[in-house]
Amino acid sequence: MSEQASDRNQLSLLAIAVTLVSAHSIVLGIVLLAAPKWLLSLFGWSIDCHRFFLQQAGLFHVLLGTFYAVEFSRYRHVRVLVITKVSAVLFLTLQYACSVREVGVLVSNGIDAAMAVVVGALWWRTSRPRTGV
Secondary structure (H helix, E strand, O other), X not given: OXXXXXXXXXXXXXXXXXXXXXHHHHHHHHHHHHOHHHHHHHOOOOOOOOHHXXXXXXXXXXXHHHHHXXXXXXXOOOHHHHHHHHHHXXXXXXXXXXXXXXXXXXXXXXXXHHHHHHHHHXXXXXXXXXXXX
């Protein structure tokens, strides 16, 4: 396979990864907006707070998912996605270590970490300068 074909394949994989991460965030956000307590009950959590805070988190997820897609489709960058996912991993790690020792936090942490690593690695492979041989 030529270097140019390999670059196109890597870019296609990156586009698929960004699309999947964007869709994940948007769907999660929509569910948080529409049925936040139901979603949390799937993880065994019963949060006794006003729906506003859960729905606000839903709106942020929808917006972030949209920003991921727009940044990639317009500029071919994934900075917002990677920074957001790394921030989420740091936040979830601290939450687990300091207070919320729940499996759902670890699962969310692992999923966010995987998304950051996959997208970051694919972006690095497609954006690094080529040396002429």
